[in-house]
Amino acid sequence: MATNNNNYIAELVGQYGKNRTSLMPILQGVIEKKNFISDQDMTEIAKELDLSAAQVYGTATFYSFLETQPRGQYIIRVCKTITCDMHGKKTIVQTIEDMLKIKAGETTPNKKFTLLETNCLGWCHEGPAMLINEKPYSGLTPEKVHDILSEYMHK
Amino acid sequence: MSDTKLKRVDLIFGEYSNVKYKVLTDTIKRSSDEILDDLLESGLRGRGGAGFPTAMKWRLTAQAPSEEKYVICNADEGEPGTFKDREILTRVPRKVFSGMAICGKVIGAQRGYIYLRGEYKFLLPDLMKELDGYNEHAKSIGLNFPIEIRLGSGAYICGEESALFESMEGNRGEPRNKPPYPTTSGYMGKPTVINNVETFVNVLMIMRLGPIQFKLLGTTDSRGSKVFSVSGDTPIPGIYELELGMPLDRFVDEFGDGDTKAVQVGGASGFCVPRKKFKDTVIGFEGVPTGGSMMLFNSSRSMFNVLHNYLEFFEEESCGQCTPCRVGCQQLRKGIEAVKKGDKKSLYLDQLMKLAESMKITAKCGLGQSVANSFSSIVYNFKEEMIY
Numbered sequence: 001m002a003t004n005n006n007n008y009i010a011e012l013v014g015q016y017g018k019n020r021t022s023l024m025p026i027l028q029g030v031i032e033k034k035n036f037i038s039d040q041d042m043t044e045i046a047k048e049l050d051l052s053a054a055q056v057y058g059t060a061t062f063y064s065f066l067e068t069q070p071r072g073q074y075i076i077r078v079c080k081t082i083t084c085d086m087h088g089k090k091t092i093v094q095t096i097e098d099m100l101k102i103k104a105g106e107t108t109p110n111k112k113f114t115l116l117e118t119n120c121l122g123w124c125h126e127g128p129a130m131l132i133n134e135k136p137y138s139g140l141t142p143e144k145v146h147d148i149l150s151e152y153m154h155k
Numbered sequence: 156m157s158d159t160k161l162k163r164v165d166l167i168f169g170e171y172s173n174v175k176y177k178v179l180t181d182t183i184k185r186s187s188d189e190i191l192d193d194l195l196e197s198g199l200r201g202r203g204g205a206g207f208p209t210a211m212k213w214r215l216t217a218q219a220p221s222e223e224k225y226v227i228c229n230a231d232e233g234e235p236g237t238f239k240d241r242e243i244l245t246r247v248p249r250k251v252f253s254g255m256a257i258c259g260k261v262i263g264a265q266r267g268y269i270y271l272r273g274e275y276k277f278l279l280p281d282l283m284k285e286l287d288g289y290n291e292h293a294k295s296i297g298l299n300f301p302i303e304i305r306l307g308s309g310a311y312i313c314g315e316e317s318a319l320f321e322s323m324e325g326n327r328g329e330p331r332n333k334p335p336y337p338t339t340s341g342y343m344g345k346p347t348v349i350n351n352v353e354t355f356v357n358v359l360m361i362m363r364l365g366p367i368q369f370k371l372l373g374t375t376d377s378r379g380s381k382v383f384s385v386s387g388d389t390p391i392p393g394i395y396e397l398e399l400g401m402p403l404d405r406f407v408d409e410f411g412d413g414d415t416k417a418v419q420v421g422g423a424s425g426f427c428v429p430r431k432k433f434k435d436t437v438i439g440f441e442g443v444p445t446g447g448s449m450m451l452f453n454s455s456r457s458m459f460n461v462l463h464n465y466l467e468f469f470e471e472e473s474c475g476q477c478t479p480c481r482v483g484c485q486q487l488r489k490g491i492e493a494v495k496k497g498d499k500k501s502l503y504l505d506q507l508m509k510l511a512e513s514m515k516i517t518a519k520c521g522l523g524q525s526v527a528n529s530f531s532s533i534v535y536n537f538k539e540e541m542i543y
Contacts, residue, residue, distance in 0.1 A: 021324055021325050058327055059325060064308065082236070082461060082468075086387065087462075119235075120236075124384065125394070126236070127386070131274065137454060
């Protein structure tokens with residue numbers, strides 16, 4: 001099964017060790033590398049850590065940030081929990097949808113952006129808020145979102 | 156106005172001592188019993204929300220027979236309306252490390268971990284830099300207690316202590332049966348102290364000020380101060396450190412927008428207090444406890460929408476392991492939708508309240524058990540908004 005593509009897995013295993021306790025850091029490392037964990041990645045990790053593929057799959061699919069299907073280069077997660085919702089989350093999502101021409105849950109055809117809604121990001125005092133990959137943006141307005149996204153679109 | 160203002164406290168975010176890690180260096184020279192006695196005297200209770208007496212937790216873990224023990228700082232801050240731990244870790248991380256190290260000394264642990272929620276990954280570069288400084292300092296004073304950071308990956312349930320251990324061990328974040336409690340069987344099945352970020356800072360401040368001075372703040376049941384995360388319909392959202400034991404009406408006077416209809420105390424898993432009860436509600440362990448989340452709602456808000464948002468949250472964040480929670484959250488949401496649409500009679504709400512109460516006694520962990528807190532307090536106090 002192992003191919004040259006999976007060098008990064010051997011690397012991560014080397015970095016964190018061949019223990020079950022390393023599983024989360026390894027999975028997080030794969031996400032950092034390529035934004036989603038493929039079936040092949042999971043099988044490979046299982047082999048390296050001497051676990052069953054089902055165990056790795058079980059852990060990977062439990063966590064909302066451990067994506068197991070292809071995602072865009074930039075994952076936009078808009079907070080939909082109560083205070084962000086009260087302060088205009090819907091308009092923010094609408095603005096992003098209009099700009100990227102996708103619906104929440106979808107990825108742009110060029111695989112650059114994925115738009116998701118997520119639970120509380122911990123910016124309740126400055127809502128609405130979103131993450132782009134790991135970077136937080138708060139106090140959003142449609143204008144602000146427009147500026148932020150335009151910058152990413154030109155990256 | 157200024158003399159009626161709630162007293163601001165500057166304990167948690169106050170400046171570091173002049174000499175780097177001075178309080179820690181001084182404290183570890185004292186005996187573990189002395190430290191525990193001070194903690195007991197201070198009356199400190201955990202700041203994550205549940206309010207377990209910190210001294211007791213530490214003593215039980217210290218007494219547990221094991222060569223291998225752990226200290227874990229729970230920074231998986233996920234409760235809607237809470238953002239204080241991020242602020243603490245950003246502004247005074249050294250206080251957190253010091254509190255953990257004191258715990259390590261008291262219970263005889265060789266290693267500490269901070270479990271940081273994935274949503275706060277952006278804190279890592281700064282935090283790692285501070286942590287390197289700590290680890291170096293610990294070594295220089297002969298303290299064998301390195302601290303590491305582990306990241307979560309977007310699961311609210313991992314703030315539940317046993318789910319957090321599972322996650323650190325590489326498993327799905329599914330809570331364990333209790334007992335055994337972490338004091339005897341926590342991370343890797345070893346005795347573990349797990350405390351909230353703010354609790355560790357409080358420990359350090361008690362060591363610095365002494366328990367007598369710490370006790371001057373707050374009330375008999377709720378000693379000390381608390382960092383509150385204030386959000387919702389308020390002109391001044393943000394982080395405030397206030398004394399525990401304050402009456403809710405004074406809080407609303409200060410933070411409300413003049414039209415506050417309800418305050419959600421303790422986040423989605425806490426209680427919703429309607430206007431008519433502000434006067435008789437005390438914020439603290441003797442009244443309505445909170446991990447710090449205070450969300451204000453004014454009369455323009457539909458409490459149906461608020462509750463519906465909470466239920467969607469719980470439905471998604473339920474780990475799905477036990478039936479009362481997995482199915483219960485879903486049925487509560489569908490239930491209020493059906494009543495709202497008129498598919499079910501308003502009497503059906505009573506049945507839903509019973510379901511929520513059953514979840515309280517049958518769900519495996521705090522998530523499922525606490526859904527009834529917000530559900531019942533909102534449905535009971537705002538029944539007409541659920542129906543019409």
